[in-house]
Amino acid sequence: MYKKILIIFLIFLISGCSKEKPKTKTVIEYDDDVKIAINYPITNIRKVDNYISNYIDNVYNEFKNNNDEIKSKELNISYSYDLIDNYISITLTSFISVNTEAHPTNEVYTIVYDKNKNKVLTLGNLINDNLLKSEIPKLKKQLIEKYKSCLILERIDSKINTDLKNYNLFSIDKNNINIFFNPYEITNGSCNIISLTIPFKNNSKIEEVIEIVPNIIDFDLEKPAIALTFDDGPSVYTKKIIKLLKKYDAVGTFFIIGNKAEQYKDTLKLMYEYGNEIGNHSYDHKWLTKLNDDDLSEEINKTQNIIKTITGFTPKLFRPTYGSVNNRLKKDINLDFIMWDIDTRDWEIKDYKKIASKTLSSIKDGDIIIMHDIHERTYKALEIILPKLKKQGFQFVTVSQLKELKDVIN
Numbered sequence: 001m002y003k004k005i006l007i008i009f010l011i012f013l014i015s016g017c018s019k020e021k022p023k024t025k026t027v028i029e030y031d032d033d034v035k036i037a038i039n040y041p042i043t044n045i046r047k048v049d050n051y052i053s054n055y056i057d058n059v060y061n062e063f064k065n066n067n068d069e070i071k072s073k074e075l076n077i078s079y080s081y082d083l084i085d086n087y088i089s090i091t092l093t094s095f096i097s098v099n100t101e102a103h104p105t106n107e108v109y110t111i112v113y114d115k116n117k118n119k120v121l122t123l124g125n126l127i128n129d130n131l132l133k134s135e136i137p138k139l140k141k142q143l144i145e146k147y148k149s150c151l152i153l154e155r156i157d158s159k160i161n162t163d164l165k166n167y168n169l170f171s172i173d174k175n176n177i178n179i180f181f182n183p184y185e186i187t188n189g190s191c192n193i194i195s196l197t198i199p200f201k202n203n204s205k206i207e208e209v210i211e212i213v214p215n216i217i218d219f220d221l222e223k224p225a226i227a228l229t230f231d232d233g234p235s236v237y238t239k240k241i242i243k244l245l246k247k248y249d250a251v252g253t254f255f256i257i258g259n260k261a262e263q264y265k266d267t268l269k270l271m272y273e274y275g276n277e278i279g280n281h282s283y284d285h286k287w288l289t290k291l292n293d294d295d296l297s298e299e300i301n302k303t304q305n306i307i308k309t310i311t312g313f314t315p316k317l318f319r320p321t322y323g324s325v326n327n328r329l330k331k332d333i334n335l336d337f338i339m340w341d342i343d344t345r346d347w348e349i350k351d352y353k354k355i356a357s358k359t360l361s362s363i364k365d366g367d368i369i370i371m372h373d374i375h376e377r378t379y380k381a382l383e384i385i386l387p388k389l390k391k392q393g394f395q396f397v398t399v400s401q402l403k404e405l406k407d408v409i410n
């Protein structure tokens with residue numbers, strides 16, 4: 001008896017223009033009280049990578065060494081990346097939350113690099129004095145409109161003026177120069193990072209429309225089935241994993257981090273096209289049970305939106321970061337929470353053969369298995385796991401398919 005799981009989505013999508021993408025380095029460390037998630041780009045441009053690693057090292061060391069008496073604390077660093085003509089623009093956002101303080105500390109750090117000149121730019125390299133002068137009244141207007149509630153009015157003139165030294169923090173995208181001020185520079189700290197814009201030359205290109213039709217896979221209800229799940233990607237290894245799965249007629253479920261989606265658009269499209277399921281693992285991998293309602297819904301909704309925009313698919317599944325759940329999270333996140341039956345411990349075990357043998361020794365019909373597609377060893381372990389399990393008659397299905405299969409059986 002066959003149950004045909006037929007999912008066809010005919011979706012028109014917007015595919016972005018091709019960009020050079022940096023690799024993302026991900027560091028996730030945690031115990032019961034301290035959670036650290038850091039994502040940063042490796043550009044292979046020595047100057048830029050030095051700037052980034054100095055910043056990360058400083059923030060990380062300060063976080064580790066300070067507040068020793070504090071019980072529960074979190075560090076999260078995420079980044080955004082833009083390539084506009086010969087300019088690379090990187091914005092690193094750090095978020096530190098400690099249980100002794102009411103508000104988390106947010107901070108932004110920026111690098112704009114000119115590839116032709118091999119130079120890290122200041123705002124003065126992009127904008128001349130006259131243009132800046134003409135923008136000052138508009139910047140003040142934006143500031144007051146957007147951040148009225150937290151402004152320290154007497155600081156405005158000393159920060160928004162023609163002195164370029166005030167604008168160390170800026171990024172560029174295809175439409176704007178974005179100028180940032182960290183909390184407490186012009187505000188009393190109840191607002192987050194301040195962001196103002198000056199128009200930048202417009203390079204928008206006509207975008208191609210494509211459609212993705214996911215693979216249709218037949219499953220045999222008589223045979224055992226398991227769901228392989230992958231957290232914390234996409235990464236440089238994800239595409240290899242997707243292709244390996246396909247080789248064994250397998251599909252998996254990828255709980256992705258939203259802030260990495262943009263740089264791995266092609267990977268996400270292929271993931272979806274090959275019939276894999278995409279789930280939500282938050283935008284920045286923050287410790288979600290600690291966030292306020294607004295920040296929590298942003299972490300979830302931004303990720304839903306970016307996956308929808310790239311693939312046309314709207315995730316239905318959610319995996320909590322750090323496996324940390326409470327009643328509020330369950331109430332506020334309107335997605336199915338998916339935990340796991342088997343932890344491969346691929347985040348801890350460095351030897352891929354051990355990951356494979358540990359996993360193979362414990363798997364049974366109906367299991368959900370957690371892996372992380374940010375390690376090469378996970379790929380190598382799968383090269384062992386997939387053929388062995390296939391030979392034993394296992395089918396590899398998505399979490400939603402597994403739920404459907406088991407529902408039919410039960």
Ligand code: ZN
Pocket residue numbers: 231232281285321322
């Ligand atoms: Zn995770």
